[in-house]
Amino acid sequence: MSAISLRELSVRVGTRNLVHGVTLDVPEGTWCTVIGPNGAGKTTLVEAVAGLRAIASGDVSLLGESLASLSERSRARRVALVPQHPVVPAGMSVHDYVALGRTAYHGVLRAPRAEDYHVVESVLERVDLTDFRERDVVTLSGGERQRMVLARALAQSTSIMVLDEPTTGLDLRHQMNMLELLRREVDECGLTVLATLHDLTLAGQFADRLVLLDVGEVVLDGPAGEVIRSDELAKRYDMELRVMDVNGSDVVVPVRDTQRVRPARSTDQ
Amino acid sequence: MLVLVFAAVGGLVIGPTPIGFSRVVGDVLSHVGLGHSTLTPLQSVIVWQLRAPRMVLGLLAGTMLAVAGGTYQGVFRNPLADPYLLGVAAGAGLGATIAIADVGGGLSTPSWTPLLAFAGALVAVGVTWAIGGRGLRTSTSSLILAGVAVASLFTSAQTFLQQQASVDSLARVYIWLLGSLASASWSSVTLVLPYVVICTVICLVAARALDVMSVGEDESRSLGLAVGKVRLLVVAAASLGTAAVVSAVGLIGFVGIVVPHVVRLLVGTSYRRILPISVIAGAAFLVVADTIARTVMAPSELPLGVVTALVGAPVFVFILSLRGRVTM
Numbered sequence: 001m002s003a004i005s006l007r008e009l010s011v012r013v014g015t016r017n018l019v020h021g022v023t024l025d026v027p028e029g030t031w032c033t034v035i036g037p038n039g040a041g042k043t044t045l046v047e048a049v050a051g052l053r054a055i056a057s058g059d060v061s062l063l064g065e066s067l068a069s070l071s072e073r074s075r076a077r078r079v080a081l082v083p084q085h086p087v088v089p090a091g092m093s094v095h096d097y098v099a100l101g102r103t104a105y106h107g108v109l110r111a112p113r114a115e116d117y118h119v120v121e122s123v124l125e126r127v128d129l130t131d132f133r134e135r136d137v138v139t140l141s142g143g144e145r146q147r148m149v150l151a152r153a154l155a156q157s158t159s160i161m162v163l164d165e166p167t168t169g170l171d172l173r174h175q176m177n178m179l180e181l182l183r184r185e186v187d188e189c190g191l192t193v194l195a196t197l198h199d200l201t202l203a204g205q206f207a208d209r210l211v212l213l214d215v216g217e218v219v220l221d222g223p224a225g226e227v228i229r230s231d232e233l234a235k236r237y238d239m240e241l242r243v244m245d246v247n248g249s250d251v252v253v254p255v256r257d258t259q260r261v262r263p264a265r266s267t268d269q
Numbered sequence: 270m271l272v273l274v275f276a277a278v279g280g281l282v283i284g285p286t287p288i289g290f291s292r293v294v295g296d297v298l299s300h301v302g303l304g305h306s307t308l309t310p311l312q313s314v315i316v317w318q319l320r321a322p323r324m325v326l327g328l329l330a331g332t333m334l335a336v337a338g339g340t341y342q343g344v345f346r347n348p349l350a351d352p353y354l355l356g357v358a359a360g361a362g363l364g365a366t367i368a369i370a371d372v373g374g375g376l377s378t379p380s381w382t383p384l385l386a387f388a389g390a391l392v393a394v395g396v397t398w399a400i401g402g403r404g405l406r407t408s409t410s411s412l413i414l415a416g417v418a419v420a421s422l423f424t425s426a427q428t429f430l431q432q433q434a435s436v437d438s439l440a441r442v443y444i445w446l447l448g449s450l451a452s453a454s455w456s457s458v459t460l461v462l463p464y465v466v467i468c469t470v471i472c473l474v475a476a477r478a479l480d481v482m483s484v485g486e487d488e489s490r491s492l493g494l495a496v497g498k499v500r501l502l503v504v505a506a507a508s509l510g511t512a513a514v515v516s517a518v519g520l521i522g523f524v525g526i527v528v529p530h531v532v533r534l535l536v537g538t539s540y541r542r543i544l545p546i547s548v549i550a551g552a553a554f555l556v557v558a559d560t561i562a563r564t565v566m567a568p569s570e571l572p573l574g575v576v577t578a579l580v581g582a583p584v585f586v587f588i589l590s591l592r593g594r595v596t597m
Contacts, residue, residue, distance in 0.1 A: 047487075051490065051491070052487050052490060052491060071495075072490060072493050072494060072495045072496075073493040073495075075493070076491060076492055076493025079491075080491070081487075081488070081491035083487065083488060083491075086484070086488065087483075087484045087485040087488055088484075089483040089484055089538065090538065091537055091538030092480075092483065092538060092539070096480075096539070097484075100480075100481055100484065100492055101492065103492045103493050104493030108475070108477045108494065108499070109477070111477075152492075156493075
């Protein structure tokens with residue numbers, strides 16, 4: 001069964017159709033990364049899957065259940081979100097922040113139960129933040145903060161996670177660490193991941209499958225190695241790209257064109 | 270809690286007519302079957318018909334304003350939010366002005382003032398809601414802007430009526446606008462009590478939801494919180510409770526904004542601690558302020574709003590100077 005199933009999904013923001021007619025199936029326990037130039041509709045797409053954007057037409061199903069029929073709490077037990085720019089509330093401890101991930105289980109009228117605290121402790125350990133549990137969230141570095149946000153999403157104990165540019169603002173080592181953590185959850189715990197990434201090399205190395213989105217429509221959908229090598233990819237980015245094999249891993253290298261300067265596309269979602 | 274007890278006892282003991290501490294406490298204990306009262310009948314009337322309802326109304330008003338302020342700050346994620354954000358003050362002010370200035374005739378009896386103030390406050394919040402509440406499930410900014418617009422409209426109408434009013438009416442309008450517990454009675458306590466209890470309980474129960482909402486609207490929703498419903502409920506409760514209190518005691522500033530901030534500095538940013546402690550701190554603060562208001566220039570009284578502002582403004586400036594430490 002598909003963990004995530006999109007059928008002719010269209011999402012309108014204001015007067016603009018940012019996603020239209022997207023059909024996509026993400027099988028359980030796999031990692032699908034959406035790539036594409038700025039303004040392609042990647043963020044809008046994952047936010048729609050997370051239930052944060054009104055659907056203009058089509059349908060989103062999570063584990064066979066239509067998103068429209070799910071209450072907020074039911075939805076939060078199926079899909080967790082790692083936003084691109086998470087709000088980090090000053091004064092809150094790392095433990096309390098991660099414990100927010102259990103809201104869908106104990107509700108807001110009851111205190112977390114022993115089971116909820118057990119999950120939080122376990123997740124803190126998995127992302128190596130146990131020693132930081134009492135720290136104020138604003139005192140964490142970018143890498144620690146991103147692990148904390150991932151920990152909150154893991155504490156939701158969902159089988160689906162959507163991530164919008166989870167490596168934004170991280171240095172190379174922390175980008176790799178973050179994605180390795182996520183890959184481990186996919187391989188060892190059967191997590192289903194739908195992510196957006198700008199870095200084509202990282203996207204190709206960690207995802208099972210890549211979906212190239214442009215102006216709100218799916219252009220390519222296939223195994224990472226195939227999509228990375230497609231001529232269509234370079235065309236959509238409007239530049240020359242080379243794929244090099246480094247120790248068995250694909251590395252995507254943009255080639256500088258010194259003859260002309262192209263104006264960047266202005267739309268950015 | 271001890272501060273609250275001292276404030277309450279002080280509210281009964283301190284006043285222009287000196288009645289000894291031990292005699293007041295002895296009288297209080299005699300009501301629960303411990304010992305005998307030594308108060309004269311006149312002193313008993315002063316304590317139980319003048320000071321006690323005033324003290325209890327102060328506790329209720331302080332509680333509601335502080336909790337409503339803290340709740341507004343949480344739900345709007347805005348450190349400058351106070352209970353009057355959505356036009357309650359302007360609406361109540363217009364209602365009270367209509368009554369005191371006797372617009373249309375027949376409204377000059379004292380009972381019309383709280384009634385029209387309450388109605389005005391509810392109308393103002395209702396209009397604000399009608400204009401800005403449509404987008405409330407996704408954003409609060411439209412509601413805040415609608416509150417600003419409605420408050421301006423009601424305030425300008427109020428100013429126009431004040432301009433037309435007699436000098437005597439104008440003086441009474443200003444006294445009302447600055448807030449006072451002087452007209453407190455057991456009947457006003459009875460009227461306000463259910464609103465304060467129910468609305469405070471709703472806000473306290475929502476404290477955990479306010480903590481979740483500290484990560485913003487989208488993330489709260491992704492965590493499973495029905496943000497729109499929670500917002501509607503707590504904004505309605507805080508507004509209704511504030512309207513009830515304002516109709517009884519007039520416009521008392523700074524309690525709703527300063528008390529939650531001081532509490533936040535002391536106990537951290539979790540609304541599960543801020544709101545319950547604001548109940549105690551707000552109640553104690555207002556009773557102490559009222560005790561000061563009615564004693565420092567006895568036998569005349571300072572307007573309560575002047576005292577809360579005199580204390581509240583420096584505290585507020587102090588908090589602003591510590592802006593780096595004030596976190597939401």
